[in-house]
Amino acid sequence: MADDGRKALAGRVAIVGAGPAGIAAAHRLLEVASGRVGITLIERSGESEYLPGTVPVVLGEDTSGSFRQPVEIPGVEVLAAEASRVTGSGVVVDGSFVEADYVIAAPGLETEDLSGPPGVHAFWSPSGAEAAAGVVRGAADTIAVVISSLPYRCPPAPYSLAMQLSSLLREAGGRGRVVLTTPEDEPLSALGGGVPEFLRESCERAGVDLHTGFSPDPAALGEGALRSRAGEELAAEVMLVVPPHRRPAALSGLAGEGPLVEVSPHFESSEEGLFVVGDAAAAPFPRAAGPAEAAGKTAADAVLARLGLGEAHRHTPAPECYVGHGGGVFSRISLSYPEGLPPEGTSRVSIEGPSPELARGPEATLERFRQLRSP
Structure with a gap:
């Protein structure tokens, strides 16, 4: 200029x-x-990546390229x-x-590098998920979805991944099973509003073996073993690890x-x-x-x-996450703040589904992602 x-x-x-x-x-x-x-x-890279695409990529339903979009916004200089x-x-x-x-x-x-032996796949983005996509369908024994630590992006996504993996293995007629571990004593306990109970019951119905209070030992992961810091050890042929975020x-x-x-x-x-x-x-x-x-x-x-061009005020978020249960069935977890934002107000949680009609929700959010990043 x-x-x-x-x-x-x-x-x-x-x-x-x-x-x-x-x-x-x-x-x-x-x-x-x-x-x-x-x-x-x-x-x-000059591109934006749609992080919820991680789950469909690892399930083999799509490739990471479908979830990247060049950023072209009229009136904005984009520097790659x-x-x-x-x-x-x-x-x-x-x-x-x-x-x-x-x-x-x-x-x-950013996510830490947890490079390990074959069978240990640490990722939390569509591009990182492609390497694991080829192994999950052929797993003959146990696939473990491992949440390594808190916090991490897209909190319900590991539960969605585990349940859809379990459904995928059943549909393929295999004998494999899915294990999900989390360091939390209850799934997404910070959300409250019935979410922990809902996720625990949903995992049980989906045939997912949920282990709470499980903090994995990084050294054991590096050796291809799933062992908690407290010494609990689980057998797993394939480990899909949500790595520590930094x-x-x-x-x-x-x-x-x-x-x-x-x-x-x-x-x-x-x-x-x-x-x-x-x-x-x-x-x-x-x-x-x-x-x-x-x-x-x-x-x-x-x-x-x-800059003297407006007024400062806080925008109220409207968090919503879609959770896949397998077989094209989804739930939606939404938060609202009718009493004001924290710390004065608290969130109100609503849970919809499971329902096949809610499968249109992820499609709509992906389309919005694309529209906001291009003319």
Whole structure:
């Protein structure tokens, strides 16, 4: 952009990451201040990946390419490059510095490498799931879905994967069985609202052997064994491991415990002018698309308010997750906040299904993913 073009702008905003939070922030900036704010979106490959596609890919129902979309948003400069560091005044990209008045960082959480012997497949994205897709249908004994630690993205997805795997094995006439392990004492206990009981009962009906309070020993996984830190050992021919999630290096040095970054109610980090949204933000919401989108809009409004182009307010998320039970039957878990956002208000949980009619839900969310990232 020419120098005179830069002077006409109220400010420049850099967004890191093309997941739900980053894309929502970009669209909100365009909606409120199109033409008055320069927007640069930085994404490593220039493409966005639809993370819920992980389950259909590992089930062999589709390939990872179906869940990647080039990011092309009119009015947004898309930079396909690696962001190695973010600050409140810009982003270090491939050794250069992209200046900005404010930065909205939505890089998500990275996963640790748990490379192990054959039979151990650690992944939590569609691209990572392809290597495991060829082995699950041929499993003759036990497939284990292993949640290695908390937090992780898409909390209900491992339960959905385990139940659909169990159904797949039954349909194929095999004798294989599915085991699901989680470090939690109850499935998704933080959600409450009957969700733990619902998931436990659903796993039982689907023939999934659920083991709660099971924290796997990483050293044992590296040797091809499924053993908890407490010494409990389970037999498994194939292990599909949700690996530990960690904070991206670009967010190192910011306040917060473990992989999560401490943020204000408007998602500003300990560094002024730097907002962190999405899975890496320490917010009291599930790590799912709905809360990420609301966080992106909230951060965008806070930036617009600083630039004198709007008012800052918190957007209320509408989290919903689809859980597959096998055979084309799905349930939907939804959260709402009728009494206000935490900490003042608490969430209200609703569970719909199981029903074959709800199978249209995942299709609709995938189509929305594609529409938001291209003209």
